[in-house]
Amino acid sequence: MKSTISTPYFLVDETRLVQNLEILRQVADQAGCKILLAQKAFSMFSCYPLLRRYLAGSTASGLYEARLGKEYFGGETHVFSPAYKPEEFEELLTYADHFVFNSPRQLQKFGPKAKAAGKAVGLRVNPECSTQEGHAIYDPCAPGSRLGTTLANFDESLLPLLDGLHFHTLCEQNSDDLETTVAAFEEKFGKYLHGLKWINLGGGHHITRKDYDRERLMRIVKHLKDTYQVEVYLEPGEAVVLNAGFLVTSVLETLHNGMDIAILDTSAACHMPDVLEMPYRPPLQNSGESGEKAYTYRLGGPTCLAGDVIGDYSFDAPLNEGDRLVFEDMALYTMVKTNTFNGMPLPAIVWRDANGQEKLVKAFGYEDFKNRLS
Numbered sequence: 001m002k003s004t005i006s007t008p009y010f011l012v013d014e015t016r017l018v019q020n021l022e023i024l025r026q027v028a029d030q031a032g033c034k035i036l037l038a039q040k041a042f043s044m045f046s047c048y049p050l051l052r053r054y055l056a057g058s059t060a061s062g063l064y065e066a067r068l069g070k071e072y073f074g075g076e077t078h079v080f081s082p083a084y085k086p087e088e089f090e091e092l093l094t095y096a097d098h099f100v101f102n103s104p105r106q107l108q109k110f111g112p113k114a115k116a117a118g119k120a121v122g123l124r125v126n127p128e129c130s131t132q133e134g135h136a137i138y139d140p141c142a143p144g145s146r147l148g149t150t151l152a153n154f155d156e157s158l159l160p161l162l163d164g165l166h167f168h169t170l171c172e173q174n175s176d177d178l179e180t181t182v183a184a185f186e187e188k189f190g191k192y193l194h195g196l197k198w199i200n201l202g203g204g205h206h207i208t209r210k211d212y213d214r215e216r217l218m219r220i221v222k223h224l225k226d227t228y229q230v231e232v233y234l235e236p237g238e239a240v241v242l243n244a245g246f247l248v249t250s251v252l253e254t255l256h257n258g259m260d261i262a263i264l265d266t267s268a269a270c271h272m273p274d275v276l277e278m279p280y281r282p283p284l285q286n287s288g289e290s291g292e293k294a295y296t297y298r299l300g301g302p303t304c305l306a307g308d309v310i311g312d313y314s315f316d317a318p319l320n321e322g323d324r325l326v327f328e329d330m331a332l333y334t335m336v337k338t339n340t341f342n343g344m345p346l347p348a349i350v351w352r353d354a355n356g357q358e359k360l361v362k363a364f365g366y367e368d369f370k371n372r373l374s
């Protein structure tokens with residue numbers, strides 16, 4: 001991966017992206033469902049025209065993503081927000097065609113306006129079925145969750161306003177957990193789905209992962225279509241760009257303090273915050289676990305934050321200043337989450353086309369740091 005583009009930069013690979021997109025289109029075609037990009041995970045709008053050739057549209061978490069989806073993605077534009085802002089709603093009506101509300105109160109407040117504007121209206125429900133362990137911040141079914149309407153809070157008098165139901169409860173999960181969740185959903189809300197037009201199964205489906213059971217996903221979709229005569233939507237974020245991106249970085253300095261340490265020109269806190277937030281250890285090309293290869297280093301960023309550490313990795317040879325390191329699976333939840341804490345520059349965004357040509361899509365500078373402040 002030789003390149004003259006200066007680090008750090010995110011590199012998105014067309015060939016890998018298209019591999020994912022072909023899988024998703026095949027699932028959509030075979031199961032007879034619609035798949036949307038959840039822009040929350042990936043908003044690199046320069047490649048939206050490519051994505052649009054495979055996906056039915058995009059989904060947004062609010063005004064800005066809805067606008068980006070409408071202006072650059074095309075197709076259907078869905079939006080969900082835990083609570084819409086009254087002063088933004090009119091504008092939102094110009095971008096989105098499907099509105100999902102979080103609670104009966106939100107539906108009461110905004111649903112009639114959306115219906116009057118000819119929009120499809122849905123309610124996010126909470127099937128109260130936790131299927132994930134470990135990552136509590138990604139579990140919308142946990143006790144006290146603010147996301148989705150529980151059966152106890154469901155208000156049948158609002159059914160005439162509804163075109164569809166929505167749930168989103170998964171995160172990086174396989175279709176067995178979807179099956180469990182759908183069973184809980186049907187038990188609680190199935191009776192309301194009869195007579196509606198669609199069900200949206202949210203995101204968190206790791207459809208493009210090697211071990212993902214797509215046959216089961218397709219069976220679930222067909223079951224819902226047959227039982228309720230509804231259209232089925234999936235809105236994955238991660239699965240669209242899984243393993244399709246990299247973060248290319250350089251070693252700035254090495255030092256020793258009880259162990260070997262390397263300071264990179266990329267920061268966990270600023271450029272891959274999920275490493276600290278989730279937390280997880282990102283895969284790094286040509287490296288091993290701590291102690292696995294001859295030379296182990298703790299890799300950290302150039303900020304003043306003591307905890308700006310990416311992890312401990314081992315290498316066949318000692319690291320040197322200027323060496324390039326390539327972190328993998330860096331398209332999802334990275335570019336959308338970067339920040340300029342400590343005055344850190346933002347990584348550039350680079351596209352590698354199907355012929356292997358790397359093209360600089362965008363570089364950032366001082367103004368991008370300054371313009372967020374005053």
Ligand SMILES: *Cc1c(COP(=O)(O)O)cnc(C)c1O
Pocket residue numbers: 038040041080168170171172202203204205235236237238239
């Ligand atoms: C985050 C989110 C998604 C996408 O989730 P992934 O884990 O990236 O697939 C889809 N729908 C909603 C409502 C979300 O909040």
